[in-house]
Amino acid sequence: MKPADFLRQGIELVEGDRAATHGDLYRNHQNIATMWNAFLSIRRDPAAPLGPDDVAIMGDLLKIARTQLGEWNKDDYTDGATYMGCAGALSWMMRNGETD
Numbered sequence: 001m002k003p004a005d006f007l008r009q010g011i012e013l014v015e016g017d018r019a020a021t022h023g024d025l026y027r028n029h030q031n032i033a034t035m036w037n038a039f040l041s042i043r044r045d046p047a048a049p050l051g052p053d054d055v056a057i058m059g060d061l062l063k064i065a066r067t068q069l070g071e072w073n074k075d076d077y078t079d080g081a082t083y084m085g086c087a088g089a090l091s092w093m094m095r096n097g098e099t100d
Contacts, residue, residue: 023069
């Protein structure tokens with residue numbers, strides 16, 4: 001595949017299936033930004049660099065935000081649960097020195 005093939009497929013998704021599934025582009029991303037900003041402001045240490053567990057939590061927040069626009073999407077719930085499972089495992093690994 002060529003770079004343009006990926007771009008064409010991306011355009012089809014953003015303007016087609018994804019638009020119906022996730023709702024309005026601006027509102028969807030504004031909702032995600034709101035969730036992420038809230039999380040970043042209440043973290044145990046808001047000034048600390050993000051860790052792998054924070055990334056997984058923020059992935060879950062993205063999925064939560066997506067439940068509020070567009071069509072009902074089972075993947076939002078499945079992926080959200082998976083992100084939190086990963087967040088828990090990553091947090092445990094980091095606290096127990098098992099990050100190799």
